[in-house]
């Protein structure tokens with residue numbers, strides 16, 4: 001649904017369009033291919049592609065692949081898959097590495113114009129000379145090299161004549177600037193490293209700030225939307241575009257998405273994968289898009305979540321419940337209902353005709369009439385969830401108890417008259433009679449009962465594996481760790497419990513990715529590990545506190 005008021009980014013865009021400062025809305029989503037995308041990226045994707053869509057503009061997918069040491073083709077492929085799965089299609093696909101030659105030409109231009117110099121300070125000294133927030137920096141002793149000398153050195157750097165880390169190219173701006181990013185930022189570093197696309201063609205690689213704005217400029221981006229950490233990089237972004245005299249996009253910052261009970265930095269997610277705390281990037285407990293997909297989230301639920309949380313200028317942390325509610329809300333509308341029994345107990349209907357199986361009609365989705373109905377086998381030998389029965393129960397217990405009655409969903413009202421116990425006194429079988437006048441859909445008996453429970457017919461039920469996933473971390477903010485601890489100390493030891501369950505036979509036909517509501521329990525998706533036996537992942541329980 002359209003929002004009543006525009007957010008601050010849309011207002012800025014409207015103002016620029018009205019003033020003729022931008023010719024249209026041209027955005028990009030610029031991931032670094034050094035990991036899988038997570039829910040924070042999903043927010044940025046929805047924002048960038050969403051703006052292009054609503055303004056009838058254009059959005060590029062650009063791989064910000066300027067750091068050869070951490071980037072891999074596997075990530076490039078997963079990112080494309082995830083963007084498409086979310087429901088977006090880029091207008092153009094680019095790689096920052098395609099601009100290496102142009103960036104280098106611009107670097108020579110800055111050198112020739114006296115705006116950049118080759119510096120021989122090593123990384124540590126460069127940091128020392130930069131100064132601090134309270135102390136101005138000190139000029140590098142190499143700052144006053146002539147353009148000719150700098151050009152010659154730069155060409156040698158490019159030709160591979162110096163070892164990794166020996167020299168840098170730096171913009172000559174202002175070592176006393178209150179903004180540390182303007183204290184002669186490094187543009188190029190020497191790295192004899194293999195790049196996933198350019199191979200060994202380059203041994204100097206551009207820094208983020210030198211590559212990013214210029215890549216935006218080359219593509220004709222008009223609004224370069226990024227997260228708040230880049231707010232104090234904006235003066236540098238602007239300085240490069242202005243000094244080069246090239247197309248100048250407008251950078252606008254918004255608050256990144258943070259969420260409770262999770263970590264979102266790719267470095268930490270990589271650590272979880274590498275150290276096998278989870279089973280890969282797409283483990284259903286991961287906040288990655290591929291993890292959420294395998295968990296059973298729908299693209300629509302993620303897009304709705306992104307719209308719902310909106311964009312802000314100040315950092316905050318979103319309660320993960322909002323994400324969970326978003327998928328609940330969507331699956332409630334679209335997921336077919338099925339009956340599945342966990343932790344079963346046998347229920348025998350003593351007045352049911354021996355051997356008779358009757359097909360009863362069950363509604364697929366009460367929220368969606370077009371979903372129709374299915375037939376479910378009913379017999380005298382059933383299974384129900386053991387927590388739906390108590391031999392003795394308080395008055396308010398509306399499930400089944402000895403001497404009580406309950407409706408079997410889509411079936412009949414039954415009365416419990418006795419139980420069978422084992423030697424140690426545990427109930428092993430519930431004995432009931434059914435009331436033939438009370439068949440669902442044709443009940444004219446006038447009988448009313450308080451509770452309805454689900455069931456399966458023991459003979460026809462299919463045994464399935466269920467992976468009950470819970471939050472990966474046990475605390476709201478895993479980043480806050482005590483003395484000598486890390487976020488790993490906050491892993492939730494119960495984030496996965498595996499059980500078997502008994503499902504109505506209709507489910508045997510389902511395929512990986514199919515999502516269902518298991519009546520009265522929660523939402524579940526068929527996992528790709530399914531073989532002979534189906535495997536279901538729990539997406540979310542029906543309600544926050546479940547088991548009712």
Ligand code: ATP
Nearest residue numbers: 030031032040041043044226227256257264265266
């Ligand atoms: P990380 O810190 O997890 O490595 P990153 O920002 O370095 O993330 P990029 O691949 O550079 O990851 O991100 C691509 C785009 O996604 C950037 O425009 C970035 O601003 C945006 N983005 C990344 N994380 C978030 C987040 N948590 N919320 C919103 N946008 C994000």
Ligand code: MG
Nearest residue numbers: 030031032064
């Ligand atoms: Mg980044």
Ligand code: MG
Nearest residue numbers: 032034266267
């Ligand atoms: Mg990063």
